[in-house]
Amino acid sequence: MEKIPENTSTRPRHELTHQVISALRDDPRMSVTAIAQNLQAPRAVVAQTVDSLLSSDTIRIVAAVNPSFLGIHVIAHVSIEPRGPVTPIAEFIASLHESVLVTSITGSHSVVAELRTGTHADLHSLLSEIRLHSNVARIDTLIYSNVRKGYHSSRDVSEVRIDDADREIMEILQRDGRASYTSISPRVSLTATTVRSRIQRLEEAQVIQFGVVESRGVTGRQVSVGFGINSSDSLEPLIGHLKEHSDVEFVAECVGRFDVIGTLVSKDFQTIHERIESILSLPSIDKFETWTHIHTHKEDYSRRV
Known part of the structure; x- marks a missing residue:
């Protein structure tokens, strides 16, 4: 487990929190590793910040259905x-x-x-x-x-056919927009790779859009x-x-x-x-x-x- 150094950065914690939220606004499903790399901050500190924001309901990541x-x-x-x-x-x-x-x-x-x-x-x-x-x-x-x-936001939906698995995926993502492909997989009886492709298809068709509340x-x-x-x-x-x-x-x-x-x-x-x-x-x-x-x-x- 990565140990959090006592003095990881000269930036104040509230500034890092603001930067993490801004990063999630840009890409609500961005990985902790990617956020840490973009902000040049220790991964453990970023992970702790994201967990704190989500567990306290300061922010929620959700998929909005068109x-x-x-x-x-x-x-x-x-x-x-x-x-x-x-x-x-x-x-x-x-x-x-x-x-x-x-x-x-x-x-x-x-x-x-x-x-x-x-x-x-x-x-x-x-x-x-x-x-x-x-x-x-x-x-x-x-x-x-x-x-x-x-x-x-207002957006046109492309012609797309969905099945019960798609509906269940959307239900899950409306509650937790950062749910991983591997966590969704057993709940819809599909492989993680298939779950990922289905989510991408729903996004591309403008059926769902991820955001920060x-x-x-x-x-x-x-x-x-x-x-x-x-x-x-x-x-x-x-x-x-x-x-x-x-x-x-x-x-x-x-x-x-x-x-x-x-x-x-x-x-x-x-x-x-x-x-x-x-x-x-x-x-x-x-x-x-x-x-x-x-x-x-x-x-x-x-x-x-």
Whole structure:
């Protein structure tokens, strides 16, 4: 077993942690050995860092199944102004199968949720159900027209046929995106080599996409700030600017009170402030609104295949 030297590097541990997470964002299934080589850090230290991040739920590595492959064609961002305490309505929405993300936020709305349904009629029925809750005062809804950045981004699925083994592989990877080929092999009665080729085929067909889900809110490692933008010009330059920055985790074009919605993540508010200033310097910004995620009630993108 590799012994961890007492002084392995001059870099602080928190800096190494940030670099490891960045490496996993680039390639969620990157091996510990490859991460250590890329960061020029001892393998044992990197292994310990990855294990700590995963075991503490600071991050989760998951395979997101393309929503359209699952028959999900409508994705909505719902902002809720509560009547009374926030937790009852947040927990109610978190209990709904159609919700994948529910957080308490700062601001008048207090709760935001991402809902996924098969049709607009399904979404309308779901929103009607939410409005009937005694703790709901008002709802604002945005419909994503195109998710431009994010591990569950909009993408066309290639024609692909799947069988029960593929479905089981996807179920496993939705729970643990770093599950090894050898650990999956006996569970689906296939060789590790075959498991690997099947996962590659599902990735190439855009059926699954691996990503990192980080804990957000006051208990998380990161500061997570949502934003909405209205623009008086073409959205492409704006979206291009947003996509090129690693601290912009998510970007979507939408229909509703904003033209673009997104999420900023960073280790501190100073960095968030600097990124917001850079966005506001763009000439096409008409309106810019932010909210801070302070507690996550649910973040679960896994779905039965």
